[in-house]
Amino acid sequence: MATEAKPAAPTEDPVKLAEFEARCDRGETIEPKDWMPEKYRRQLTRMMSQHAHSEVVGMLPEGNWITRAPNLRRKMCLIAKVQDEGGHGLYIYCGTETLGTDRAELIDQYLYGTAKYSSIFNYPTLTWADIGVIGWLVDGAAIVNQTMLAHASYGPYARAMIRICKEENFHKRQGYELCATLARGTPAQKAMVQDAVNRWWWPSLMMFGPHDTNSPHSADLLRWKVKQKSNDDLRQRFVNLTVPQAQAIGLTLPDPDLKLDQATGDWKFGEIDWSEFNAVIAGNGPMNRERIAARRKAHEEGAWVREAAAAYAAKHQPAAGQAA
Amino acid sequence: MSTGPNGVGEWPLWEVFTQAPGGKPHEHAGSVHAPDAEIALQNARDVYTRRGEAVSLWVVPSGAIVASAPGDAGPFFDPGNDKPYRHPQFYKTPRGVKVF
Numbered sequence A: 001m002a003t004e005a006k007p008a009a010p011t012e013d014p015v016k017l018a019e020f021e022a023r024c025d026r027g028e029t030i031e032p033k034d035w036m037p038e039k040y041r042r043q044l045t046r047m048m049s050q051h052a053h054s055e056v057v058g059m060l061p062e063g064n065w066i067t068r069a070p071n072l073r074r075k076m077c078l079i080a081k082v083q084d085e086g087g088h089g090l091y092i093y094c095g096t097e098t099l100g101t102d103r104a105e106l107i108d109q110y111l112y113g114t115a116k117y118s119s120i121f122n123y124p125t126l127t128w129a130d131i132g133v134i135g136w137l138v139d140g141a142a143i144v145n146q147t148m149l150a151h152a153s154y155g156p157y158a159r160a161m162i163r164i165c166k167e168e169n170f171h172k173r174q175g176y177e178l179c180a181t182l183a184r185g186t187p188a189q190k191a192m193v194q195d196a197v198n199r200w201w202w203p204s205l206m207m208f209g210p211h212d213t214n215s216p217h218s219a220d221l222l223r224w225k226v227k228q229k230s231n232d233d234l235r236q237r238f239v240n241l242t243v244p245q246a247q248a249i250g251l252t253l254p255d256p257d258l259k260l261d262q263a264t265g266d267w268k269f270g271e272i273d274w275s276e277f278n279a280v281i282a283g284n285g286p287m288n289r290e291r292i293a294a295r296r297k298a299h300e301e302g303a304w305v306r307e308a309a310a311a312y313a314a315k316h317q318p319a320a321g322q323a324a
Numbered sequence B: 001m002s003t004g005p006n007g008v009g010e011w012p013l014w015e016v017f018t019q020a021p022g023g024k025p026h027e028h029a030g031s032v033h034a035p036d037a038e039i040a041l042q043n044a045r046d047v048y049t050r051r052g053e054a055v056s057l058w059v060v061p062s063g064a065i066v067a068s069a070p071g072d073a074g075p076f077f078d079p080g081n082d083k084p085y086r087h088p089q090f091y092k093t094p095r096g097v098k099v100f
């Protein structure tokens, strides 16, 4: 399919646009062949493909520890989790393709173009405790976001999210269990998990994106019911859920300003270092270059497999190739 | 295999249907790319049935599916929409009768 043109302000038929927005307001599900404004298609393609890329690149920091898992149980859990993340990427690519862009092109935009992925995967996994903290905090934050997206107005996205949410609870629980185990272990183990929490806490809060006042795409996505809650609301929900979980296993969160607001029941937290966030988004996080290099290497070294399978199919089952 | 802007090839697309245990009907799960039917089935198994979600899998070349068009959803489904007498609520039963 042709590369999508990017007109600055697509002019839409005002009647169709009003009808479409009324459908969103009524909470109806938008399906692939329904009429939709070009901007909805573009925003969703960007958001969903970014999400899919994140799932796939997310396999790297955890995959880093598979060979060094301390026992067979943990190793099996970690392999299963990393495999799930690959599956999540595929669910979302499949949903994104229904908007009219081939997966090959989406992956191309990511590996050789300007497509982004979640900032969180540009941090290194320095110790085994990072594996627990990623499951607990990073998957925990993803669950808060994805639970909302399971109600997104675009049917294929919402359905992919429902499938993903069913699997994420395993991810979070195995991580939390790992953290709890280390937290009641030797002083060295406890120090290791506390250090991992200290390093991952703020990047986890950044996963929800910029403040609402500073989030360029938020207004459209909220108006069209792709998102139902703002970045700041989701972040607050995550903090409220996580503070008691940290307390329960005797770990602290690295924020001197963290305190319970009795009136609202919210845990108030300090200001995020947005300069760090912006640097990571701009490609200057600790692991940006390694991540993209590892993904390109995997993609390029797998090329012969894709080509061989296609050649085999063409030789033995010529009918199958006519499908798409 | 279609070729993307930088020579990136992509296998054909297949729609995946899974049947849950317990005599449920097959339901659309999503899609996979695969060069042939056999690999489509294997990919579908790995992507959509990692937790015993299915006892049966169908994969269908996406291009083989014929779908109703959203534009004429109204008129197309009309014959089913104006016949309230097809629903049990259309019929009155005497007050106090519980068998219904």
Ligand SMILES: [Fe+2]
Binding pocket: A055, A084, A085, A088, A142, A164
């Ligand atoms: Fe995931």
Ligand SMILES: [Fe+2]
Binding pocket: A085, A139, A142, A168, A171
């Ligand atoms: Fe996950």
